[in-house]
Amino acid sequence: MPLGDDLGSRVRAAAMTWLRQRCTPENPVVWRDELLSFQIEGRTFPLIDNRLGIRKPQGMTAALSILTTYTSEDARAPYEDSVSDDGLLRYKFQGNPQHYTNMGLRVAFEQRVPLMWFFGIKQSLYLPFFPVWIVAVETEQSQVAVALDEAQRHLSVDGVTSEIERRYSQRITKQRLHQPVFRQRVIQAYESVCAMCHLRHRSLLDAAHIIPDREAHGVPAVSNGVSLCKIHHAAYDENILGVRPDYVIEVRADILKEIDGPMLKHGIQEMQNLKLKLPRRRADHPDPELLEERYERFRAAV
Template sequence: MIMPLGGDLDSRIRTAGMAWLRQRCTPENPVIRRGELLDFKFEGRAFPLIDNQLGIRKPQGMTAALSILTTYTSDGARAPYEDAVGDDGLLRYKFQGNPQHYTNVGLRVAFEHKVPLMWFFGIKQGLYLPFFPVWIVAIEAEQSQVAVALDEAQRHLLTEGPVSLIERRYSERITRQRLHQPVFRQRVIQAYESSCAMCHLRHRALLDAAHIIPDRDARGVPAISNGLALCKIHHAAYDQNILGIRPDYVIEVREDILEEVDGPMLKHGLQAMHDLSLTLPRRRADRPDHDLLEERYERFRSAV
């Protein structure tokens, strides 16, 4: 027999945590530091939203898990718990250690009672992008994992029989738009210290994470080394082959654009970028991949 959760107390804790995150994580600054999550207070008392050591937070006195956390790893490194997208387009979150550990049991209870959780996704050491509410919608014991829904549409996907091709593609699109794209954007912008790699504009709301090789391409992986932090005008110009980037990180402006006569935006915003060098991330591993830049530069040259 399933014992009831802490009723009103459980609901108040979840509601308070998510309300605080909505206020704290704005479109201008959607990320949050580990220390802030550990310092959260509920009704005047310390009540961390994440576990200090484990990836699953199942507070004492609560039956169900409150949050899950994905640790940040550099591109190419394997995460301690490797989460993936299933054939149904839903994300998976791995159990941690013994399936009977109290934290994993907490995930099962969250599934049984259909309670919402918070998911903190690492984008840099000690820095997280929160997703909430999310729901555990399936327990896959043989794979030691659970399926996680990011919204109401995904939440009911597995309750109505086998997933059709149309449903799977729709679910994959939700996962890409709701999690993969925001995580990629924040990782790239953090690597470039919230500054356009071309013009140094520092307004986060006006910055994009531009792909070197587009994400529709098989090689267009959501890795920092396949990304550039660009302001919206330079992102659009890069996508339209108005300007290109050589493998030695030097910017080229298309010849016909250099010869064009127009207003100050053309002169200072585009033509002035010609022959300038990109501002690169401090970490060498985060810098644009040479081979990807070369491939994209050849596409730019072919379009000239």
């Protein structure tokens, strides 16, 4: 049964409404099978392509969504998508620039329609970003520029962006892309458990940086992160708790001597000499060199 002439607008509206309901703050990720089995008006209408990174459905002139495949940190992504100095995502064409999927991105730019972007967190699991917009087609580089925020849609992409605009755009991307992706990848790697106290309430978990992201080598990589509940994250950031390069937890000496309520005793002091619960994959373990650098800062604060 045909869906009608306004197929694109109806599918986009229905899909984004469903995503807002499906992806809650506690569980903002969605599985591949869910995206492939999306239903509208009594029929299945996949939100992603089963083989390609760009979804341009038959009957629609503009692309519906783009997808970034999950890759581990030591592997190379199939397409060299990256964020440029202007804070905008660059999404690569798929093969021939005249391929129908790439043409769908061009039409999305011309019609200024919103898309969905699904970013791989782990195999078959995606963090959705929506709405996003194609704000430039860069033919020579075989790519498009993607805005993650309404404010980014009005940035110049011809190289004359002011320093203030560039920094503002970078901050938007850090808040809307880097931080959420980092959080989800870390929490997924630790199977939604605090590495110190084993709390399993996902809404109370943070992805704690070992080296802060304001520093040049504080990269948003799982190996620079630990899944911690909010109490232990704050204690780690305040150097109340430290983690040795062998993954053993230490409590600051003066804190061990304090007498307070049960939270201090059971929540902080009893962490002394326990070992972090580590991810299953060795590649996701905290980097011992980064832990050692951070541990020296902890020792200096004692």
